[in-house]
Amino acid sequence: MKASTIDPNGNADARERILIAAESLFAQKGVEKTSTREITAQAAVNVASVNYYFRSKEALAEEIFARLAERAMNMRLADLSAYMQAAESKGEPVRLEALIACFVRPYFEPTKTGQLFARFILQHRLQPSAMTKRVYDQYLDPFALEFIDALCRTDPHVPRAEWIWRYTLMIGTVVLAVTDTTADNRLATLSKGMADAARSDELKRNLTGFLCAALSGKRAS
Template sequence: MKSRSTPAAGQGASDVRERILVTAELLFARQGVDKTSTRDITTEAGVNVASVNYYFRSKEALAEEIFMRLAQRVTVLRLADLSRVMDASRENRTALRLEDLVDCFIRPYFEPGVHGALLARFILQHRLDPSEMTHRVFEQYLNPFAMEFIEALCLTDKRISRVDWLWRYTLLTGTVMLAMTDVGPKNRMSALSDGQADASRTEDLKHQLADYLCRALRSG
């Protein structure tokens, strides 16, 4: 009989914990958090059912930790892109391009292996039902990047006030979240257009989203 302190005998605790996290993220991204059971996760990960409760207390707490990991991963990518764009502007003595900043913001949502659509769903869930953990995700990762990104936006057009850029950034994020949470095979865009436009076509969605955001941010 396995003791509660060793729910997966013969395996390192950190290995088991990481396997659960990786497996849960893949399943959440593929079929959604609500439609993924604890047993689905443990079966796919090859660990016993008690492991999720042992390491994470509940599926909800496991989901929140995955949100933290996703936010950290996306923030690292964005900061690297933002630094590259800012450095190029300074070195070449050219104005920051809004197109480059928009690409910096949305690229992680389309990057293979990042699971951007899952992150978007987590962010929307936080808006609907925030917890202490999701507040920490925003405070530690998403808000600090947002402040740097807004400062960069201000440099693209100094005629626009910082307050207006804050509004535009907030509306930008809302647009991206809405777009990225309806990308399945039965997405509304496909239904409305009878398949002529389809948000599940990744490159089409990325192109249309980037074009719309740049136009909206420049308006006025």
């Protein structure tokens, strides 16, 4: 990624303004429904700037996905490292609940960009491309391997292959839950408003509780 510069007044340069505007608009409207003109207008740059700095809107989307993936990876690794060191120093077992809290945090802090991150992951699952694979190879797969190592420590009697299954199914659960948070989300529709995925605290609490129960449960025979 090209380094950004800051002018004497403290304003990010044109390239960084485009990235900030694109991330915000993609989070609000989605990549497909956001036009290049909307991005450049919000970034206060000319229309040709996207092609100049990124070659295309698709390449810009890749950089946004990479930024979100890097942000999530750094947040998770920092949390994971701090927790594992604390548990080891106290002689405590590695708790599944703490690992799941570490995993889901980037989807909720902040919520809007967390939802955008989830949509990029869903896009990779539905329509994998060279772009999404590059982001996985650089950011998501290295973290996954380290996280699976930590999961294995919560219950060494569970085979590693089984933890990989559980990890992969956890991702599917999280992504589907986090990407359905509109005002008319299915949860709110089915429950007539008693439960609502648009209420992020409620979603996070119930999602975390479900994952803890699902990942710690015995495999069905």
